[in-house]
Amino acid sequence: xxxxxxxxxxRHEKDSHTxxxxxxxGGYEQAKKAIHDxxxxxxxxxxxxxNLRGRGGAGFPTGVKWSFVPKQTDKPKYLAVNADESEPGTxxxxxxxxxxxxxxxxxxxxxxxxxxxxxxxxxxxxxMVHGYNQLVSACKEAYAAGFLGKGIFGSDFELDVTVHRGxxxxxxxxxxxxxxxxxxxxxxxxxxxxxxxxxGLFGCPTVVNNVETLANxxxxxxxxxxxxxxxxxxxxxxxxxxxxxxxxxxPGTYELPMGVNLLTLINxxxxxxxxxxxxxxxxxxxxxxxxxxxxxxxxNMDIESLAAGGSMLGSAGVIVMDETTDxxxxxxxxxxxxxHESCGQCTPCREGxxxxxxxxxxxxxxxxxxxxxxxxxxxxxxxxxxxxxVLADAAAFPxxxxxxxxxxxxxxxxxxxxxxxxxxxxxxxxxxx
Amino acid sequence: MSDSxxxxxxxxxxxxxxxxxxxxxxxEAAKAHGAELPHFCYHPGLSIAGNCRICLVxxxxxxxxxxxxxxRISDGLEVQTHSEKAVEAREGVMEFQLINxxxxxxxxxxxxxxxxxxxxxxxxxxxxxxxxxxxxxxxKDLGPTIKIWGNRCIVCTRCIRFCDEISGTGELCxxxxxxxxxxxxxxxxxxxxxxxxxxxxxxxxGALISKDFMFQSRVWNNEHTETVCxxxxxxxxxxxxxxxxxVKRLMxxxxxxxxxxxxxxxxRYGWRYAHDDRRVSVPRRGAEAVETELEAxxxxxxxxxxxxxxxxxxxxxxxxxxxxxxxxxxxxVAAGTGATVGGWLPPSGDELTFPGKFKISGEKCPNRxxxxxxxxxxxxxxxxxxxxxxxxxxxxxxxxxxxGFPNADCPDALASxxxxxxxxxxxxxxxxxxxxxxxxxxxxxxxxxxxxxYVNEDGRLQRVRSKDRPGDAQLAQPGLHSASISSPWVxxxxxxxxxxxxxxxxxxxxxxxxxxxxxxADSNEHFKGQSHRGIPATGVPLGGLAPAGVGEGSES
Ligand SMILES: Cc1cc2nc3c(=O)[nH]c(=O)nc-3n(C[C@H](O)[C@H](O)[C@H](O)COP(=O)(O)O)c2cc1C
Ligand code: SF4
Ligand code: SF4
Ligand code: SF4
Ligand code: FES
Numbered sequence: 001x002x003x004x005x006x007x008x009x010x011r012h013e014k015d016s017h018t019x020x021x022x023x024x025x026g027g028y029e030q031a032k033k034a035i036h037d038x039x040x041x042x043x044x045x046x047x048x049x050x051n052l053r054g055r056g057g058a059g060f061p062t063g064v065k066w067s068f069v070p071k072q073t074d075k076p077k078y079l080a081v082n083a084d085e086s087e088p089g090t091x092x093x094x095x096x097x098x099x100x101x102x103x104x105x106x107x108x109x110x111x112x113x114x115x116x117x118x119x120x121x122x123x124x125x126x127x128m129v130h131g132y133n134q135l136v137s138a139c140k141e142a143y144a145a146g147f148l149g150k151g152i153f154g155s156d157f158e159l160d161v162t163v164h165r166g167x168x169x170x171x172x173x174x175x176x177x178x179x180x181x182x183x184x185x186x187x188x189x190x191x192x193x194x195x196x197x198x199x200g201l202f203g204c205p206t207v208v209n210n211v212e213t214l215a216n217x218x219x220x221x222x223x224x225x226x227x228x229x230x231x232x233x234x235x236x237x238x239x240x241x242x243x244x245x246x247x248x249x250x251p252g253t254y255e256l257p258m259g260v261n262l263l264t265l266i267n268x269x270x271x272x273x274x275x276x277x278x279x280x281x282x283x284x285x286x287x288x289x290x291x292x293x294x295x296x297x298x299x300n301m302d303i304e305s306l307a308a309g310g311s312m313l314g315s316a317g318v319i320v321m322d323e324t325t326d327x328x329x330x331x332x333x334x335x336x337x338x339x340h341e342s343c344g345q346c347t348p349c350r351e352g353x354x355x356x357x358x359x360x361x362x363x364x365x366x367x368x369x370x371x372x373x374x375x376x377x378x379x380x381x382x383x384x385x386x387x388x389x390v391l392a393d394a395a396a397f398p399x400x401x402x403x404x405x406x407x408x409x410x411x412x413x414x415x416x417x418x419x420x421x422x423x424x425x426x427x428x429x430x431x432x433x
Numbered sequence: 434m435s436d437s438x439x440x441x442x443x444x445x446x447x448x449x450x451x452x453x454x455x456x457x458x459x460x461e462a463a464k465a466h467g468a469e470l471p472h473f474c475y476h477p478g479l480s481i482a483g484n485c486r487i488c489l490v491x492x493x494x495x496x497x498x499x500x501x502x503x504x505r506i507s508d509g510l511e512v513q514t515h516s517e518k519a520v521e522a523r524e525g526v527m528e529f530q531l532i533n534x535x536x537x538x539x540x541x542x543x544x545x546x547x548x549x550x551x552x553x554x555x556x557x558x559x560x561x562x563x564x565x566x567x568x569x570x571x572x573k574d575l576g577p578t579i580k581i582w583g584n585r586c587i588v589c590t591r592c593i594r595f596c597d598e599i600s601g602t603g604e605l606c607x608x609x610x611x612x613x614x615x616x617x618x619x620x621x622x623x624x625x626x627x628x629x630x631x632x633x634x635x636x637x638x639g640a641l642i643s644k645d646f647m648f649q650s651r652v653w654n655n656e657h658t659e660t661v662c663x664x665x666x667x668x669x670x671x672x673x674x675x676x677x678x679x680v681k682r683l684m685x686x687x688x689x690x691x692x693x694x695x696x697x698x699x700x701r702y703g704w705r706y707a708h709d710d711r712r713v714s715v716p717r718r719g720a721e722a723v724e725t726e727l728e729a730x731x732x733x734x735x736x737x738x739x740x741x742x743x744x745x746x747x748x749x750x751x752x753x754x755x756x757x758x759x760x761x762x763x764x765x766v767a768a769g770t771g772a773t774v775g776g777w778l779p780p781s782g783d784e785l786t787f788p789g790k791f792k793i794s795g796e797k798c799p800n801r802x803x804x805x806x807x808x809x810x811x812x813x814x815x816x817x818x819x820x821x822x823x824x825x826x827x828x829x830x831x832x833x834x835x836x837g838f839p840n841a842d843c844p845d846a847l848a849s850x851x852x853x854x855x856x857x858x859x860x861x862x863x864x865x866x867x868x869x870x871x872x873x874x875x876x877x878x879x880x881x882x883x884x885x886x887y888v889n890e891d892g893r894l895q896r897v898r899s900k901d902r903p904g905d906a907q908l909a910q911p912g913l914h915s916a917s918i919s920s921p922w923v924x925x926x927x928x929x930x931x932x933x934x935x936x937x938x939x940x941x942x943x944x945x946x947x948x949x950x951x952x953x954a955d956s957n958e959h960f961k962g963q964s965h966r967g968i969p970a971t972g973v974p975l976g977g978l979a980p981a982g983v984g985e986g987s988e989s
Contacts (some may be wrong), residue, residue, distance in 0.1 A: 186606065342611040347606075350611055354612035359565070368702070
């Protein structure tokens with residue numbers, strides 16, 4: 001199958017991040033076309049027709065999300081671009097921001113024109129210093145060229161873009177967490193409803209979109225919704241960035257049509273499992289997704305197929321584990337992450353993530369008890385679906401699926417029967433002074 | 434199902450069709466139908482946080498359980514509060530709440546009134562499955578009056594929302610994340626605002642502790658008296674908690690017409706004067722203690738009898754700490770003796786209104802409006818001036834001064850004016866120029882020792898109550914100094930004035946405060962139709978009194 005990259009076409013070219021390069025390759029023509037030729041409502045319809053679905057993890061149809069924003073409102077409307085990219089195993093948005101920041105800016109212009117927005121914020125993960133610098137200089141160039149600011153392309157459309165750095169919290173990637181953080185508050189999710197489209201940033205209607213989602217827009221306008229829909233499966237079409245890490249020969253970010261087979265991705269594009277070893281398991285969509293056993297990996301990488309396969313596309317962070325992987329160790333790593341990143345407002349998540357880590361930590365030390373595995377499942381049950389955001393679920397899914405699918409490895413760690421020994425030696429207590 | 438009325442919603446609570454006003458949350462609507470749902474983070478006076486998750490219920494809206502404190506009722510909604518799913522969800526939350534909790538109830542001041550304790554009993558596991566090490570969080574001072582035991586904090590954020598929304602001072606925040614989260618102040622900025630004490634009340638657990646109450650008593654040993662605060666003219670509804678006759682703490686009582694759920698720290702901690710050793714607790718003739726209280730009251734009666742019928746020049750100086758009933762008795766003495774009555778007010782302070790609408794009155798006394806309603810609009814205005822110049826011009830035969838001020842000094846001018854009268858009686862909390870000038874000194878009762886009514890700055894009639902009901906107890910045991918019986922309380926002006934009137938022959942016997950109030954209601958337009966029993970727990974607006982500020986004294 002020959003597929004030409006669309007979003008990352010120029011990533012390896014010199015100066016691909018500059019406005020001159022970008023314009024030299026047809027850049028900003030689609031934004032201009034949008035502002036000159038497209039009525040905003042028609043543009044929203046076109047994006048709906050394209051069936052573009054959010055690339056941030058939840059896969060919500062982008063055009064539909066835009067249509068929730070009230071047309072008549074006396075409040076300002078905002079676009080908040082989710083560039084927090086903190087899901088373990090995920091590094092696709094950074095590729096766009098570092099190598100083609102103007103593509104993102106053009107996508108921002110198109111979405112803001114469609115929804116009637118004059119102010120956009122890009123909330124970028126604090127650790128991504130290079131991406132931040134690239135975005136800031138791209139914005140400067142775009143302002144200087146008159147593509148941002150007042151009277152864009154001779155119209156009376158205005159748009160300001162501000163790049164805002166996060167301070168290193170996974171939870172600020174959750175959309176309402178990101179908005180609270182942007183507002184200057186402690187970054188933690190808010191109760192929904194109200195949804196951001198109605199009451200988001202500073203209490204105003206707000207569109208939250210992922211970087212990769214927005215980067216698709218110039219292409220949709222250029223080739224039309226029908227063409228876009230013809231790439232990959234009908235229900236979740238388009239080009240897609242897959243981040244492959246772990247035990248493969250050639251890890252990296254691969255742009256392929258949505259729906260590529262997971263084994264094809266690993267074996268043909270990434271050079272197969274490294275060191276000639278056998279595949280043991282794959283996390284297909286970032287650490288929050290259910291792990292797939294090697295037997296389950298003949299699955300297409302799109303939203304529907306992965307859901308049917310008992311996992312999710314999520315952020316498309318594909319983590320490959322070879323036959324030597326210690327699954328208890330791998331799970332401990334994931335549990336540490338969620339324990340560390342839970343914002344702590346909801347009781348089940350605050351306490352559950354810590355409890356899970358402590359149990360898995362004890363298992364890892366070989367001090368597990370038989371009943372521990374049942375406790376883990378109970379704890380997960382008591383977390384899932386009972387919190388403000390889905391971080392609790394995201395922590396529970398890997399715990400359940402790792403134990404479910406690799407039970408023998410976990411059972412082998414459950415030889416202890418003495419409660420007091422278990423207590424004395426578990427060392428993952430989050431001491432805070 | 435019946436048609437819902439305008440603005441009503443028909444929904445189903447545990448299988449029973451019910452109706453509630455549209456817009457209510459499940460938790461509020463269920464409560465109105467008699468089903469109390471557990472809650473930690475929800476507080477009726479604060480915004481909804483929805484973080485503790487203990488209020489989860491099952492609904493027909495979604496397969497996920499819903500938090501009842503935030504989800505609103507709508508037509509057709511079906512709520513199960515005790516289904517297997519709902520119970521399991523709550524048990525789950527309780528188990529999580531308890532895994533890192535120190536369970537140090539035996540040394541925790543909140544024990545006995547702790548929501549976590551109560552719910553643990555109702556919904557919690559009987560055995561812990563948690564065998565790991567518990568987390569440790571900080572124990573430290575957050576401000577001059579408040580400490581935090583971080584290990585007990587369940588991160589409900591009530592205290593934080595209070596400081597953000599009600600006091601508007603924003604001193605508190607959550608620091609750290611996940612199960613390390615705990616409440617703290619910003620470096621160098623302690624929690625120190627006039628409403629700070631409320632955060633201790635609303636903390637559902639023993640995380641926030643009042644230094645004033647710390648280790649002072651187990652709450653279940655405290656006796657509760659529902660009364661009002663005497664700290665200012667706001668008249669916040671409070672519960673005074675006493676133990677063996679001593680005040681242990683004051684807690685606000687909900688009254689959305691006056692103080693919502695709150696009170697100020699001045700009022701809250703302003704009870705210590707009542708147990709101050711320097712208080713005048715025994716009647717004196719000059720410097721010499723009178724053997725029995727009854728004897729002192731007879732002295733007073735004798736002086737009043739000497740002036741009865743208008744043969745003498747009599748002046749009475751009242752204070753705004755007197756109850757309406759006591760003011761009524763003063764009125765009777767004045768009527769019998771032809772006395773001129775004036776009064777004096779403590780210096781006013783700043784009026785403060787907070788973002789949450791809570792108000793502290795600038796008038797630092799509880800009953801100016803009540804005393805005016807009884808003794809005349811001008812009692813603290815032109816009449817006060819009249820009494821002062823009458824005293825200064827000399828020739829006054831008898832002066833009776835009421836100086837029940839906890840925190841203020843009588844103006845020097847008035848004290849020296851009092852000194853010029855021939856016979857001088859002073860009721861007082863503490864000694865001062867006026868009592869030194871007096872030849873009969875009688876103890877004033879503090880607001881904690883009074884039975885009767887006050888009228889707040891909005892013209893609201895509210896009950897003042899005392900644990901030991903001196904109005905009744907001392908009536909039953911005349912001969913004794915109240916200070917010498919089991920309670921440390923002094924006998925109130927209500928008793929002294931009635932004994933004097935009985936001595937004169939103007940009354941047959943002493944009545945309870947309720948009895949005196951009946952006389953007042955019969956004789957005074959403002960109080961017509963009212964009775965102690967008829968006054969609701971949250972008070973009642975008094976007829977014919979303008980809302981606020983009117984009758985501010987005519988001078989200046
Ligand atoms: C715990 C958590 C972390 C998330 N992190 C990110 C993130 O880093 N970047 C992102 O785009 N979306 C993230 N999301 C998803 C966002 O909430 C949101 O769905 C998304 O930004 C919407 O954009 P889209 O519709 O364009 O995908 C996260 C969600 C959760 C629950
Ligand atoms: S689920 Fe966890 S991360 Fe999400 S809001 Fe609740 S405590 Fe915070
Ligand atoms: S200190 Fe008390 S009120 Fe404040 S968050 Fe903790 S438990 Fe809640
Ligand atoms: S506002 Fe006034 S009445 Fe209320 S607690 Fe404070 S002093 Fe007492
Ligand atoms: S009371 Fe509803 S979530 Fe806390």
